[in-house]
Amino acid sequence: MGALSRLLFSLSLAASAQAAHYEVTVGKGGQLKFEPETLKAEVGDTIRYLFYAKNHSVVQSSFAAPCQPLKDGFFSAFVPSPSPDSPSRTSFTITLSDKNPKWVYCSQGDHCKKGMVHAINAPETGNTLAAYKDAAAGVVASQSPPNVPVGGVRQTTVDVGKNGLTFEPNSIIEPKGTVVSFMFHPKNHSVVQSSFDKPCQPLSSGFSSGSVPATTSPSGVEFAYTIDRDTPVWFYCGQTTGNHCQSGMVGAINA
Known part of the structure; x- marks a missing residue:
């Protein structure tokens, strides 16, 4: 292995070692809720979504258009689960490529309208999670992409x-x-x-x-x-x- 290759390999290992991993529950306990609703994460960090009963999804939107999928955004596809207390065997994991705010919702029925939303790196003022949730409450109907996972694993x-x-x-x-x-x-x-x-x-x-x-x-x-x-x-x-x-x-x- 050449010097440059060794350096790149070492940098890769260092980045991997420094990356943080987060878990977010989706619908746990029968609640129409992501927990935590908001989190702060760095480039390279991974976020794993764990699904509970009955049938939920993770969809990226823009702040301006809540409850509507963002073009080229991530989507878990729907994950049915029988238990409100134990997570499904199926999970969805994204890796952050930037620190820009990410706005997320569940596209099942009226779940988004009822407040089932989530944010990554949301600002503390202005376009906040609370403002996003308020805007979602006024949406007539949620939209969902074709049921194929994209933008994550x-x-x-x-x-x-x-x-x-x-x-x-x-x-x-x-x-x-x-x-x-x-x-x-x-x-x-x-x-x-x-x-x-x-x-x-x-x-x-x-x-x-x-x-x-x-x-x-x-x-x-x-x-x-x-x-x-x-x-x-x-x-x-x-x-x-x-x-x-x-x-x-x-x-x-x-x-």
């Missing part, structure tokens, strides 16, 4: 072998662009894409994690697949010792 998790020969959950519904992270548990499992017609057989050009031996739960090892189609995706565990696939260790995306 939408991620959902699947446990592999956590409770026997299972994927949990074994059937997920997620929009195109979502990152599915398979989290491995003992003892030795894999995630292999198949066709519907030929279960337990690898699909040509399909994804495969390879065998992942694990001794601890969770192991800390994960395999990520980004949904790249609207049609169903079928997968199974290819571990032949014990015939995991034939024993029911199979799953599907958007089936």
Whole structure:
């Protein structure tokens, strides 16, 4: 590695080490609310949105047009969740590229109008969060972009072998662009894409994690697949010792 490469690598590590991470809950406890409603963050910081019941979204708007999506802004797509107390397996994370104020709302029904808004680096005077919320209250109807995540990372998790020969959950519904992270548990499992017609057989050009031996739960090892189609995706565990696939260790995306 050359001197310049080493320097750039060191600077990258330093920037990564200094970046802060924030978590914002969306609809926790059945409230139409982001918590915290406002926060201060720096360039490079990440903000992860955690979703609760029933069905919410994270949409960027401008201050001038609350409850309406900003062109080229970020959008989580809708995240349905059954629990008001436990977050969905699906989250949405953005990374700040500047310190300009970011205005955010939930595009579900009249949630924005009812005050379900959020701000990043909002000014203390003038265009404040309170002023944005007041303007949102006067909006007739919220607007939502097409239901595809943009401007951030939408991620959902699947446990592999956590409770026997299972994927949990074994059937997920997620929009195109979502990152599915398979989290491995003992003892030795894999995630292999198949066709519907030929279960337990690898699909040509399909994804495969390879065998992942694990001794601890969770192991800390994960395999990520980004949904790249609207049609169903079928997968199974290819571990032949014990015939995991034939024993029911199979799953599907958007089936």
